[in-house]
Amino acid sequence: MxxxxxxxxxxxxxxxxxxxxxxxxxxxxxxxxxxxxxxxxxxxxxxxxxxxxxxxxxxxxxxxxxxxxxxxxxxxxxxxxxxxxxxxxxPNFHSYAAQDGVPSQDGSYLNPKNACGCHGYHATAGxxxxxxxxxxxxxxxxxxxxxxxxxxxxxxxxxxxxxxCPDIMSTGFKGAENAHIKIGDTVVIFAQGPIGLCATAGARLLGATTIIAVDGNEHRLGIARQMGADVTLNFKNCDVVEEVMKLTRGKGADSSIEALGLQQTFESALRVLKPGGTLSSLGVYSEDLTIPVDAFAAGLGDHKILTALCPGGKERMRRLMEVIDSGRVDxxxxxxxxxxxxxxxxxxxxxxxxxxxxxxxxxxx
Amino acid sequence: MxxxxxxxxxxxxxxxxxxxxxxxxxxxxxxxxxxxxxxxxxxxxxxxxxxxxxxxxxxxxxxxxxxxxxxxxxxxxxxxxxxxxxxxxxPNFHSYAAQDGVPSQDGSYLNPKNACGCHGYHATAGxxxxxxxxxxxxxxxxxxxxxxxxxxxxxxxxxxxxxxCPDIMSTGFKGAENAHIKIGDTVVIFAQGPIGLCATAGARLLGATTIIAVDGNEHRLGIARQMGADVTLNFKNCDVVEEVMKLTRGKGADSSIEALGLQQTFESALRVLKPGGTLSSLGVYSEDLTIPVDAFAAGLGDHKILTALCPGGKERMRRLMEVIDSGRVDxxxxxxxxxxxxxxxxxxxxxxxxxxxxxxxxxxx
Amino acid sequence: MxxxxxxxxxxxxxxxxxxxxxxxxxxxxxxxxxxxxxxxxxxxxxxxxxxxxxxxxxxxxxxxxxxxxxxxxxxxxxxxxxxxxxxxxxPNFHSYAAQDGVPSQDGSYLNPKNACGCHGYHATAGxxxxxxxxxxxxxxxxxxxxxxxxxxxxxxxxxxxxxxCPDIMSTGFKGAENAHIKIGDTVVIFAQGPIGLCATAGARLLGATTIIAVDGNEHRLGIARQMGADVTLNFKNCDVVEEVMKLTRGKGADSSIEALGLQQTFESALRVLKPGGTLSSLGVYSEDLTIPVDAFAAGLGDHKILTALCPGGKERMRRLMEVIDSGRVDxxxxxxxxxxxxxxxxxxxxxxxxxxxxxxxxxxx
Amino acid sequence: MxxxxxxxxxxxxxxxxxxxxxxxxxxxxxxxxxxxxxxxxxxxxxxxxxxxxxxxxxxxxxxxxxxxxxxxxxxxxxxxxxxxxxxxxxPNFHSYAAQDGVPSQDGSYLNPKNACGCHGYHATAGxxxxxxxxxxxxxxxxxxxxxxxxxxxxxxxxxxxxxxCPDIMSTGFKGAENAHIKIGDTVVIFAQGPIGLCATAGARLLGATTIIAVDGNEHRLGIARQMGADVTLNFKNCDVVEEVMKLTRGKGADSSIEALGLQQTFESALRVLKPGGTLSSLGVYSEDLTIPVDAFAAGLGDHKILTALCPGGKERMRRLMEVIDSGRVDxxxxxxxxxxxxxxxxxxxxxxxxxxxxxxxxxxx
Missing domain, CATH: 3.90.180.10 (Medium-chain alcohol dehydrogenases, catalytic domain)
Structure with a gap:
């Protein structure tokens, strides 16, 4: 060497x-x-x-x-x-954060001498x-x-x-997991870059039966269909919220996945939801977000908004490679x-x- | 009659x-x-x-x-x-919304002739x-x-x-339930009006061991202590976020409950959280909300934001009256x-x- | 008429x-x-x-x-x-049992005059x-x-x-849901009659990546492969527990589904599990069951055993028909x-x- | 030294x-x-x-x-x-078993040279x-x-x-956690030795409102009341299953905790349950267990049986000591x-x- x-x-x-x-x-x-x-x-x-x-x-x-x-x-x-x-x-899985269920947020190494005193939680520190x-x-x-x-x-x-597996798939699949998909769910995925495409594949793997992929790029929408999308919507050609409402006969989607990091996609991801629906956010936002009070039902809509940082660790990687190895997803x-x-x-x-x-x-x- | x-x-x-x-x-x-x-x-x-x-x-x-x-x-x-x-x-518990887990969002009665076609979800319609x-x-x-x-x-x-039981307790306790309290958790409850006080009592009932009640009214903070708060913070006399960070040695709270409906309390409820923490929102908001990108860790903090409408139904009421009847909460x-x-x-x-x-x-x- | x-x-x-x-x-x-x-x-x-x-x-x-x-x-x-x-x-979804999360166990109609007094729970009464x-x-x-x-x-x-949908699929899919399948899981389904075949299809729909179907009838094992099984084991030709241990390199399966109702399949379904695994039982047993103390790790194996009665209601039926309509499962x-x-x-x-x-x-x- | x-x-x-x-x-x-x-x-x-x-x-x-x-x-x-x-x-929290959610079952150290190949799951090996x-x-x-x-x-x-904290409290409280207690629940705890007493205290901490402690020793039943039991039953003086059915007006308990390790207590813990109820087992069994087919509703009662090994790790210990430090439990x-x-x-x-x-x-x- x-x-x-x-x-x-x-x-x-x-x-x-x-x-x-x-x-x-x-x-x-x-x-x-x-x-x-x-x-x-x-x-x-x-x-x-x-x-x-x-x-x-x-x-x-x-x-x-x-x-x-x-x-x-x-x-x-x-x-x-x-x-x-x-x-x-x-992550250091020995850490308080990991034992508490959020290994990705482990910052125990940042100041190891003080790992114990400060509990070692720091956002994204894993x-x-x-x-x-x-x-x-x-x-x-x-x-x-x-x-x-x-x-x-x-x-x-x-x-x-x-x-x-190390990032794109782990992140995208976490987006699908956070969407709490139940058998027969409708899921809308906003943006079909690599992470959004993996979220689409993950939603398919987890049992959603109406998967709606949104992007402005027809090529990516084509790949989205290969990844398992049932419906693709080009936001340049339609009003996405209106289309989802039509497709769900006025009910709204069971969950949505934001995979870009913009106000517009975040807001649309909220507006497509049924009351009681879940917004699973993957985007990295660079500006403050606004939650429109009407889309949020004034805080009374039984909504859930979940964010995630890419999960790591050898068990996570093992499971993702099993998915590949089984041929479920390519x-x-x-x-x-x-x-x-x-x-x-x-x-x-x-x-x-x-x-x-x-x-x-x-x-x- | x-x-x-x-x-x-x-x-x-x-x-x-x-x-x-x-x-x-x-x-x-x-x-x-x-x-x-x-x-x-x-x-x-x-x-x-x-x-x-x-x-x-x-x-x-x-x-x-x-x-x-x-x-x-x-x-x-x-x-x-x-x-x-x-x-x-x-709610009409026969409805799609109720069978889907969100009875409070059942609007099947709004247009009963069409209950079936539209699935009958309407925010707050229960x-x-x-x-x-x-x-x-x-x-x-x-x-x-x-x-x-x-x-x-x-x-x-x-x-x-x-x-x-019909509203205040059901709502406040739902706030505590949505906080996903685990044994040994620290929970911060913003605003100690009737619903906030019930959220405080609910957090106590569910096993939080550091309950921090926030308000600007000393009389209500006194009642909060009777309801089970371990610590009370008067936002007029201190920087609440800073105090919570001190009390948790820099880690942040495991969860927070917003019980007022203002930008300021919503934002503070987010800022007190540990990465991976849960914001349980009960407030009725009358304006758009802003999520500050720093408090949100750019969307990478494994945060959860949950809202709720007061749960109803005879089983819910029965359980709440059991709590009263057992003497756990007065x-x-x-x-x-x-x-x-x-x-x-x-x-x-x-x-x-x-x-x-x-x-x-x-x-x- | x-x-x-x-x-x-x-x-x-x-x-x-x-x-x-x-x-x-x-x-x-x-x-x-x-x-x-x-x-x-x-x-x-x-x-x-x-x-x-x-x-x-x-x-x-x-x-x-x-x-x-x-x-x-x-x-x-x-x-x-x-x-x-x-x-x-x-079920009567207005009942205590349904509002409590177990509509299939609602017996409120059995003695409607007394529905309120007795809470109306009776096993299988839905x-x-x-x-x-x-x-x-x-x-x-x-x-x-x-x-x-x-x-x-x-x-x-x-x-x-x-x-x-009314029974076989709802039951079989509930078996897969109770198996708490996570991405990359190994699931073993015992017996490939109609319900077991649906459990196999359900495990596939929910993201298991190593699905092992067990039966003694080669024709049914062939259909199991069509339903999504990755591996089929004929218990007449091999020791099923041993084979599962080989396939999982000594770890055991993440979960198993019992779809017959016999001591032998129940026991094997327990023996194939990893410590921490879940046995999802669908069988209708006609005799007392024995839990072998070794297979149960003396009660210290973090095992879960869940049973289920077929879920009903229009929302359940709607979701199952969505699965059919989407072409996911035939x-x-x-x-x-x-x-x-x-x-x-x-x-x-x-x-x-x-x-x-x-x-x-x-x-x- | x-x-x-x-x-x-x-x-x-x-x-x-x-x-x-x-x-x-x-x-x-x-x-x-x-x-x-x-x-x-x-x-x-x-x-x-x-x-x-x-x-x-x-x-x-x-x-x-x-x-x-x-x-x-x-x-x-x-x-x-x-x-x-x-x-x-x-546990070694770096292990597959720990990252998979069951650190107590980590056996990666048993044959460290082969930790990777065998996944390192061994019952109770933590x-x-x-x-x-x-x-x-x-x-x-x-x-x-x-x-x-x-x-x-x-x-x-x-x-x-x-x-x-290291064992008795961690185990007893895990028993209460596995009972999935909801606000207003009735929980029956079988045996009031040290672990059973901690399970009683845990059920109280987690919000059960009717806590029924069972033992044959009046002194221990007295301590159970100090730990939070609402009702105590001496099995020498009454038919426990019958008494629980009376106390719940025929419905049965929401959950039960077995804290001894005998067929008789296991069986009674099953018989007191409502359809849909949860049996949380803590006992260390030395013989095969029998599940009576009638108590099990032939496998159709939506029952859950969960076992547990004492959870470890510094985060668990920290939380348990918080409970003590807060004065919630003595x-x-x-x-x-x-x-x-x-x-x-x-x-x-x-x-x-x-x-x-x-x-x-x-x-x-």
């Missing part, structure tokens, strides 16, 4: 570059993973643009597929050379790769709390088949492009500008 | 008056109840002021305690002369008394779907002891005043202006 | 015969439905054999597909001539057709609490397509035979003896 | 003795705790009698209260000298102290996965006040006797023979 590696780092707003960096040392609870495939997320674009601040010089990226290079002395049950993934969110510690767009990544976070890839699955068609790590600047450019029908890019060190 | 009765009706904005009105006929699924005690709700004040529109001439009020005067031909298992209450919300049909501030009230809604009062309980001290029905105009005046430490008024036909 | 109809009635143990019977009168909350298709259930065989006692002269059968002939005066939102089904279990009141193997059936129980059939669905292939009502004795003979690969029989008045 | 300590070890069936033993070394994820108070559990009696097999020479006991003597190098957020407890069950590793009836105990399991004791609480009165560690043989004798009104014994090294 050479002492140095290539890694894409945040330099300054507008600049992510591939540089040489030291391969990290492995502590007792860590694992060093050699990346074979990773990808770029919408969040990385926010980092690139300086809209979300990370430390200069930090390696970016949070979606690892790779091979165990070296295991910490206290990590058991794995072999070096084994193919693994890890979630975009790598997200470490490419945020608080070096990320996955590199030749190697150090996985913290490896015993909790390394998930072996089943034989026979390719990197591309499991590349969505996310391979979301990987539309491939780039070498050394060409990642071009990949960012393509992805940031959403050219060429790009959905997700496989990046290969 | 005389053919006429006294009833408080909405005349025009600013005027509710007691008039003579025909005692209604009893259909096969109805029951006629002779009111022995009823009360005035904050919603009635909105009706009085014309802020919430009802038909002119409608009898107002929705909190009945009384005696069965006459049973419909298809209503079984009750006796005339039996003491009963009914919920403020009187609320009929003093809203869509004649209410309880009268000598007699007709209870619809009586088989579902008449709840016998246990022997030994006074009218005053059960007067909170809501008698919320009934601070008594008026005759014929003096209800004065009672409205006292209640609307919140004079004389009034919490709830027993109104006696 | 003629005053008389043909109806299959229980005469004495061993004899069910088609006789002439008066068409019943329609009370205010009833509906008279002209049966177009019904079927025979395993329970009917128990009645035929005298193993389950019903009153002599009672019309048997509890799975109605038909057309509204006449509506009670208090039933709204339907039209005479409309195609409908009703659940095998026809089952009325062909048990406590005249059933569906007749030209006409009277549906009680029609407002709650009549479910319109979507245009375009045939009688055969919805014939499983239960048409479970209807293997057709008989005229007047030939029902022969149909009973075929079904009781499980000849000719019979699964379910369409019976046509 | 001396290199040797006193420890009570299992010698052979019938003999537990205090011997000198080496103080263990501290690995990176361990903590060494100096025991200040521990206690004897019913399970220890089974070990003493040879009814439950442990390795000869193993230190017994699993209920630690103490002071951190030394922290492993990878354990953060604690200070040496800090007062702590740990659960009787010390129980390590005094079962698979040296326990707490000693001067020192090594806490595994200390980051997950060390729970600081709030200032002002005595050892005796928190001595029930378990001090369960500690009836005190012995020195060197006199533990006499303490075992007293406890095994249930002499002198013993409930729990504080053992002091």
């Amino acid at each position: 050479s002492a140095m590696m290539r890694a894409a780092v945040f330099v300054e707003p507008g600049r992510i570059e591939v540089v040489d960096k030291k391969i990290p040392d492995v502590g007792p609870n860590d694992a060093l993973v050699r990346i074979t495939t990773t990808t770029i997320c919408g969040t990385d674009i926010h980092i690139l643009k300086g809209e979300y601040a990370v430390e200069k010089g930090l390696t970016v990226g949070h979606e690892p597929v790779g091979v165990i290079e070296k295991l910490g002395s206290a990590v058991h049950g794995y072999q070096e050379g084994q193919r693994v993934i890890a979630g975009a969110i790598c 997200w470490r790769f490419g945020n608080k510690i070096d990320g996955t767009q590199a030749e190697y990544v150090l996985v913290p709390d490896a015993q909790a976070n390394l998930a072996p890839v089943p034989d026979g699955l390719t990197d591309e088949q499991v590349l969505m 996310l391979g068609l979301l990987v539309t492009h491939e780039y070498k790590l050394d060409d990642i600047v071009a990949a960012y450019d393509l992805f940031a500008n959403q050219r060429d029908g790009v959905l997700k890019i496989a990046v290969k060190p | 005389s053919a006429m009765m006294r009833a408080a009706v909405f005349v025009e904005p600013g005027r509710i008056e007691v008039v003579d009105k025909k005692i209604p006929d009893v259909g096969p699924n109805d029951a006629l109840v002779r009111i022995t005690t009823t009360t005035i709700c904050g919603t009635d004040i909105h009706i009085l002021k014309g802020e919430y529109a009802v038909e002119k001439g409608l009898t107002v009020g929705h909190e009945p305690v009384g005696v069965i005067e006459k049973l419909g031909s298809a209503v079984h298992g009750y006796q005339e002369g039996q003491r009963v209450i009914a919920g403020a919300i009187c 609320w009929r008394f003093g809203n869509k049909i004649d209410g309880t501030q009268a000598e007699y009230v007709l209870v619809p779907d009586a088989q579902a809604n008449l709840a016998p009062v246990p022997d030994g309980l006074t009218d005053e002891q059960v007067l909170m 809501l008698g001290l919320l009934v601070t005043h008594e008026y005759k029905l014929d003096d209800i105009v004065a009672a409205y005046d006292l209640f609307a202006n919140q004079r004389d430490g009034v919490l709830k008024i027993a109104v006696k036909p | 003629s005053a008389m109809m043909r109806a299959a009635v229980f005469v004495e143990p061993g004899r069910i015969e088609v006789v002439d019977k008066k068409i019943p009168d329609v009370g205010p909350n009833d509906a008279l439905v002209r049966i177009t298709t019904t079927t025979i259930c395993g329970t009917d065989i128990h009645i035929l054999k005298g193993e389950y006692a019903v009153e002599k002269g009672l019309t048997v059968g509890h799975e109605p597909v038909g057309v509204i002939e006449k509506l009670g005066s208090a039933v709204h939102g339907y039209q005479e001539g409309q195609r409908v089904i009703a659940g095998a279990i026809c 089952w009325r057709f062909g048990n406590k009141i005249d059933g569906t193997q007749a030209e006409y059936v009277l549906v009680p609490d029609a407002q709650a129980n009549l479910a319109p059939v979507p245009d375009g669905l045939t009688d055969e397509q919805v014939l499983m 239960l048409g292939l479970l209807v293997t035979h057709e008989y005229k009502l007047d030939d029902i004795v022969a149909a009973y003979d075929l079904f009781a003896n499980q000849r000719d690969g019979v699964l379910k029989i369409a019976v046509k008045p | 001396s290199a040797m300590m006193r420890a009570a070890v299992f010698v052979e069936p019938g003999r537990i003795e205090v011997v000198d033993k080496k103080i263990p070394d501290v690995g990176p994820n361990d903590a060494l705790v100096r025991i200040t108070t521990t206690t004897i559990c019913g399970t220890d009696i089974h070990i003493l009698k040879g009814e439950y097999a442990v390795e000869k020479g193993l230190t017994v006991g699993h209920e630690p209260v103490g002071v951190i003597e030394k922290l492993g190098s990878a354990v953060h957020g604690y200070q040496e000298g800090q007062r702590v407890i740990a659960g009787a069950i010390c 129980w390590r102290f005094g079962n698979k590793i040296d326990g707490t009836q000693a001067e020192y105990v090594l806490v595994p996965d200390a980051q997950a399991n060390l729970a600081p004791v709030p200032d002002g609480l005595t050892d005796e006040q928190v001595l029930m 378990l001090g009165l369960l500690v009836t006797h005190e012995y020195k560690l060197d006199d533990i043989v006499a303490a075992y004798d007293l406890f095994a023979n249930q002499r002198d009104g013993v409930l729990k014994i504080a053992v002091k090294p």
